[in-house]
Amino acid sequence: MVVIFLTAILVIVTPLLHDTSARRLSPTIAASLPNPQPHPLPPSLEKWQDIPQAGDYFSMIKETPVGYLVWSEFPVKIYLEKPQNINEISASLERFQTWVKAVLETIEEWNIYLPLEVVNEPEIADITILRSRPPIQPTFNQETGKFDIPRARTAETRYEFYLKSTENGEKILSHKMTIFLSPDQSLDYTIATSRHELGHALGIWGHSPLETDALYFSQVRNPPKISARDINTLKVIYQQPTRLGWEIVDS
């Protein structure tokens, strides 16, 4: 789904990674957006060297209507849901705490490659991680004239775009990510799913065809760690031009 408010030059896109329909910005809207340019490579990725020459799966990565989903301000701020009432000891609290621990573990894993920071205020977060199953969004099928109900998933990442105002009054085309992560998985699968979805949220908007990569498209019995190929792919993505993170100039 693409919603574009022309007056505010604001673009909101609620995409699904698995949705293959191509989207293009109309020429008038594209003209008011910043030109696609690459950002400087973050030092953590700059120094990354793929010693075994594992290759990458950059060809599987999709561009969004405003370019690659590259973060350019670090640390990237992450908010995750936390239990409200921690004094009340219960099985459900314990499950919640296990979920939080799993997510924090995977944030630490990615933090090696891109600086990340956990924040307590959801309003300032770039990435929000919710402890819930992804809402099911039926899509209208024009051929059959009926709504297609997608099968339930355990996790999903979505993006949206907005204009961030800086202290100097600049308007920066920016993005936010929301990760839905099921509360009903085992610890190992929660870790694997969180690792995978964080990869999407950090810019790997596509899937690896190899099951030894964290961004493999399907859940496997022995979930892989972040692989050299995952980071090679991330590094190529961060060298691509994007409209994100650049100033919009009112004409």
Ligand SMILES: [Zn+2]
């Ligand atoms: Zn995925």
